[in-house]
Amino acid sequence: MSKVKIPAAALLLLLSIGAAPLTASAPLSASAASVASVTTPAVNNNVIKVQNINVKTIFDGISMVPPSGQLVFIHNNTTYVPLRFMSYALQKSVAWDAKNLKVTVNEPSSSELVVIKEYLMNVTNNKDTFVSKSVTLSDVKANFVFNGKAKTLPKSQSSYLVNGTLYVPLRFLSESVGNEISWDQKTMTITAKSKDYVEHIKEEQMNGGNTAGNIGPEPSPTASSSPTGGSSATGKVSYEEITSATESKLNSLKSQSKSTLFNTAMEYLAAQDDASKASVIAKGKQQLASFTSSFNSIVSDAEQQLKANGYSTDIINQYRSAFESEIQNGLNAVAGMAD
Template sequence: MKKSPVLSVFLAMMMVSSLWAASASAATAIKTKTQSVQLKFDGKSLTLPEGQYAFIHEGRTYVPIRYISYALQKTVNWDGATASVSEPTEKELAALKKHLQTAASGTQKPQTSIEITIQPVQAKLVFDGKAAVLPAGQSLYGYKGSIYAPIRFLSESAGSQIGYDPATKTVSGESAAYRAEQGGGGIILPSNGGGSTGGSGNSGGTGQPVKPSYEQITAGAESQLASLKNSCQATLMDIGMQYLAASAADQPKIKEKGLQEVNNCSSRFESIMTDTSAKLAGNGYSTDIIATYRTAFNKELEAGRQIAENMG
């Protein structure tokens, strides 16, 4: 049986998806400097273990999810796609308390600030069985196998109150249980929602919109590209199946349908690029990444179109 030209186009689109992923990876790798942030949870001062750090990015303090589970006294499970934060069993709670005691021992010296490269991570967050969505402009990041999240988002999603002292760079958290033990008091939050730890809003406490970062704009573009990729792949696969099942007389029409869909995908791609380019230029950022996206897409898309046209 002759190979379907539409399926060939579909395979080309699969190659495009890998190039999109590669270019997205290169575009969104971020260099940042670690910060000597003080962590104090339920009255205990904590020290991050060797090889794990805190860093401030886009005005928000990020910490490793699994480590902060000690402070929150929660169990964290990670399956490569979803981080689940939940109430621990009695055995798990005993282990968490032991880890917390070690983290609060104060035997480690404050870590020197270093430059690290973090990578945006696409993952779901589930707290006590309920999915939680990061506010606009916030992300998860990966570094050497650890997933980092905004500490305010983590803590408040797990039921802890968070405060921040910019003078001492101290992040303080109090769980509901600890507040009850202390007579129902609590941390008084700054009027701007937490200063540099970053609340879920995006006005920075001034009431004025915050200029989007380069990473936010490109991350938005890559999210749209991912949706486009999934849509085009699904449609082309369906057309390919139609082609294989069709009679010889009907196959040319289905082939044309496949080529039209390729053109449609290309048009949608260009629309995303136009919008992204305008956002980057409008905020004073380089638009060089647009050429990277377009070159990779057009090269493989044209290869797929040629295959389709040459296979009768």
């Protein structure tokens, strides 16, 4: 029985490759196990019910929606937001120590940044519509460390757990993480900017882009001005436009490859003899080579555009590094099947 299950599982590992640099199989921060693992003694038994609010969130000029099931709410005149969603949107890593009820937010490593990028791609594509609901809060006495410095919530505020997601006050997060985060009560909009994004806008301004005295609300990505402050009239494509278009193509390629490789896995499971299985394995390798070629074409085009517009190409190295690592994992899995 094991001879059947192990090779099949190995072939299914190919599904995680997907020819995209960001894999759905990657954990949302390996050290950050589900916050739901908080033990009962850490949770206050007082029942607190609140109503979620319909909030628009804009990060680095791009509208995002929290993952399904997450929300924003106001309690005691304080706006609360999901910690991981907000931190990832600001391109910060999040680690959760369930034993010590400790949350650590830091600058991400290169591997963590790949995970964060996938998370952001998913929430950017999230089309969930707002549904008003009443939720029950569980008070969690968590400890916080931001960029190596311990931070304490104001005495009148707390952190709360809702369906496995930790929520913190928006202003506390803004001040602790060191990023620009604003709340517009009138329009119910949270606007946040990562440090890289702010620096990029400054560079654009110095190079003749938007020369306004301050960095105001970003326009929609579909507006005539780019989200980085550069105008379409200048003929220069913004960094966000290039990378967003690239990641959209890679996401599409990922979906296509997962579907194709899944069908190949099913063929392998249905194969009745060694010759048939060998044929399916060879087919899988050919498909993998085809997806690799498509990936290289997409990122090469993106690299050329970034260079042509004077932008850093570091993101290309991140794409390639993550992709090559997963390709090797997939090839090792296929090689193991032939043993």
